[in-house]
Amino acid sequence: MAGRLALPRALARARMSLFTAHPARTVVLAFAAVIALGTVVLMLPVSAEHGSADVLTALFTATSAVCVTGLVVVDTGGYWSGFGEHVILALIQVGGFGIMTMASLLALLVSGRLRLRMQLTAAAETKSLGIGDVRRVLLGVAGTTLIVELATAAVLALRLRFGYDRSLGDAVYLGYFHAVSAFNNAGFGLHADNLVGYVDDPWIMLPVALAVILGGLGFPVLLELLRHRQRQRTTGRRNWTLHTRLTLITTAALLLVGTVLTCLLEWTNDDTLGLLDWPEKLLAGFFHSAMTRTAGFNSVDVGAMHASTLLMTCMLMFVGGGSAGTAGGIKVGTFAVLAVAIIAEVRGEPTSGVLGRRLAPHVLRQALTVALLGVGLVMTATLAVLSTTTLPFESVLFEVVSAFGTVGLSTGITADLPAASQLIVIALMFIGRLGPVTLVSALALRERTRRYELPEERPVIG
Numbered sequence: 001m002a003g004r005l006a007l008p009r010a011l012a013r014a015r016m017s018l019f020t021a022h023p024a025r026t027v028v029l030a031f032a033a034v035i036a037l038g039t040v041v042l043m044l045p046v047s048a049e050h051g052s053a054d055v056l057t058a059l060f061t062a063t064s065a066v067c068v069t070g071l072v073v074v075d076t077g078g079y080w081s082g083f084g085e086h087v088i089l090a091l092i093q094v095g096g097f098g099i100m101t102m103a104s105l106l107a108l109l110v111s112g113r114l115r116l117r118m119q120l121t122a123a124a125e126t127k128s129l130g131i132g133d134v135r136r137v138l139l140g141v142a143g144t145t146l147i148v149e150l151a152t153a154a155v156l157a158l159r160l161r162f163g164y165d166r167s168l169g170d171a172v173y174l175g176y177f178h179a180v181s182a183f184n185n186a187g188f189g190l191h192a193d194n195l196v197g198y199v200d201d202p203w204i205m206l207p208v209a210l211a212v213i214l215g216g217l218g219f220p221v222l223l224e225l226l227r228h229r230q231r232q233r234t235t236g237r238r239n240w241t242l243h244t245r246l247t248l249i250t251t252a253a254l255l256l257v258g259t260v261l262t263c264l265l266e267w268t269n270d271d272t273l274g275l276l277d278w279p280e281k282l283l284a285g286f287f288h289s290a291m292t293r294t295a296g297f298n299s300v301d302v303g304a305m306h307a308s309t310l311l312m313t314c315m316l317m318f319v320g321g322g323s324a325g326t327a328g329g330i331k332v333g334t335f336a337v338l339a340v341a342i343i344a345e346v347r348g349e350p351t352s353g354v355l356g357r358r359l360a361p362h363v364l365r366q367a368l369t370v371a372l373l374g375v376g377l378v379m380t381a382t383l384a385v386l387s388t389t390t391l392p393f394e395s396v397l398f399e400v401v402s403a404f405g406t407v408g409l410s411t412g413i414t415a416d417l418p419a420a421s422q423l424i425v426i427a428l429m430f431i432g433r434l435g436p437v438t439l440v441s442a443l444a445l446r447e448r449t450r451r452y453e454l455p456e457e458r459p460v461i462g
Contacts (some may be wrong), residue, residue, distance in 0.1 A: 017362055028434055030093070031066060035430070038062030038091045044099060056419055063426045066089035067433035068326055070187025070296030070408020071399075071425065073415045077190035088188060095433070096184030096215070096326040097145060140223040145183065152211040153179035159203040182211035184327040187296020187408030199287075199299040200280045209290040214250070216293035216321030221247050242357045243333060247322045251293075251334040254316060258289025261312050271304035292316035294327040296408020303395075303411040310398050310411070317405040318374065328406030328430035328432045330374045337367040370435070378404050381428050385421045403428035 041047060042058035053061075057073055061080075064071050065088045074080075080088065098411075157175030160166040166174065174190060181188045189195060198204040214222065221244045263285035266273040273281045287299050292313055305313075320329015336354070341364050342353040352359040381400045386393065394412045402409050403425045417425065 013191065027098075031430070031434060034091070034094060035059070035062050035066050038066060038087065041087050042080075042084060047087060048079060049081050049082060056422060060087065060422055060426055062091060064408070065093035065186065065188065067328075067406050067429040068092055068095045068184045068186040068294075069328075069403065069406040069429045069433070070181075070401060071410055071414050071429070072188070073166050073417075073422065075192050076334065078189055078192060080431030085177070085190065089180055092184050092186045092188060093180055096180075096186065097141065127254045136223075140226070144222050144226075147185050148214055149176070149179045152182060152207050156204065163201070178208060179211060182208045182295060182297070183215040183326065185212055185215050185293065185295045185321065185328075185406070187291070189297060194298050196299055196301065199284055200276065200426070202283055205283055205287045205299060209287050209297075211295070212290050212293055212295040213255070216295070216325055216327035217247060217251065218325030218327070220244075220324050221322055222325075242355060243323070245355055246333055246336045250336045251322065254292075254319060254332065255286070255289050258292055258312070258316050259286045262309060264286045265306055265309040266300075266450055269304070269306060271426065272300040278414050288313070289316070291409060292407065293321045294329055294405050294407045296402070298409060300411055302398075305411075307394050310394055313409065314398055314401045317401050317407045317409065318378070320405050320407075328404070330370050334367045334370050337363060338371060341367070374404065377428065377431060381424055384424050385417070385440075388418050388420045389416075391416065399425065400428060404432040406432045 039055070039058045039062040042062055043055065045052045046057075047053065053074075060071075060073050063069075076085065076088065107329050122208075153172075153176040155175075157171045158177055160174055161168060161171035170403065177188075177190055178195075180186075187194075191197060195208070224241060224244050259282070263273065263281055266285070267281060268274050272282055276284060284299050287297075291297050294317065302310075304315075318329055319335045320331055321327025323331045323333050337352075337359060340350045340354045340359065352364060378400055381404070382393075382397050385396050385400060389396070391413050395413050398409070398411055399417075400411055401407075406429060414422075414425070
C-alpha cells in the first residue's frame, strides 16, 4: 500500500515544484522562448527582402530586439522586409514591456483577476514592492507605454511629413517605429546611418531623447511621479521615495556630465561635432549622452570619435538607466549606492546615509555584487572576443560594454565579428537584459538560510 502511494506523492511533489519555481527563473525561460520564436520567424523567407536569413543573423537580431539592445549585423531597413520589420518591432515591444508583465496583463484583461502565481511572477519582472501593487503596476505600465509611444510617434510623424516631405504612410510608420524603439531603449533604426541625417533637427532629436530618458527611468519611478503629482494637487506636499530621488538625481547628473564631456572632447573633431554650429554641437552632445542611457541611436559617427570619448561612453553605458525599466547596465541606483558607500567609508562613518535615509547593509552588498559581476562579465567577454579577432581593443571593449548594457551603440565592427564572437555578444545581451542577479537567482537550484553566525575577524584591506 505504501509503495502504491509513494509514486503519486512523488509526482505531486514534482508537479508542485514545477509550478512553484522561482519567478525569476520563469522570466529567464520566457525571454529565451520568445527569442527562439523570434529567431524562427525571422528565418522565414517572408521576413527578408532577398532569400532567407541564416540562423546566426536571425538569432542575433531576435536577441537584440527582445533584449532591447539595438546591435545589428545587417541593415534593419535594407535587409529585412516589411514583415520582418514588424516582427522586430513586436519583439522590441514585448521585450521592453516584459514577457511576464505582458502575460499577466493579458490574464488580467481576460479574467479580471490575477492568480497569486502570476502576481509573484509579475512582481519579479516589474520590481513591484508588494503583491497588492501588481494590478496597479501592470495597468500603469501599459498606460504609460501607450501614452509615451503614441505622443512621440505623433511628433515624429508630423515632423517627417511636413519637414521632410514624407508621404503620410511613411511618416506614420517611421514615426511609430522609432518611437517604440526609443521608449523601449532599443535603438533600432530604419535608416542606414541611423539618425545621423537628423543631427541638427531638434524636432527629431529631442522627442527621441525624451522618450529614451523616460523609458530609462524605470516604471516604478514614472508611476510614482504620476501618483505623487495627483497627491500634490490635493495635499500640496511632495513625498518621493528614496529610490525615485536617487534615480532622478543620478540620471540628471550623468546626463549633464555626458553632455559636457562629449562636447569638450569632440568639439573640434570634424568627423563628429567639428563642422556643426555651436547650438547643434550642444544638441548632438546631449543626444549622445542621452543615448548612453542604453538606447543606441546615434546622430554622429561613433566610430570616428576619439578614444577618450569612447572610454567615457563605455563608463556611462556600463552604469545604464533606472531599475525596472527598459534600460540595461548595472543601473543608476546601484551606482548611486556605491558612491554613497565610498563617501561614507572615506569619512569614517559607521553607516551609509543619503538624502536623510540610512541604507540597509544588504542593499550595499547587492549593489557591490551587481557591479562586480558586471565588471567580471565585461572583462571576460572582452578577453574572449579579443582572442577570436584582430580588431582594436577599444572597439572590442566598446562593443562588449554596449552589449552588456543593452545599449546598441557601435563603432561599426558588429558585422565584422566572427561567428564565435557574435555568439558571445548574444549571450551578453541576454544577460544584460535580465540582469546578473536575476540570472544567477534563476539558475540557482535552491536557496539556503544559515541559522547561525560565524566568529568575526577582520582581514587586512589595502
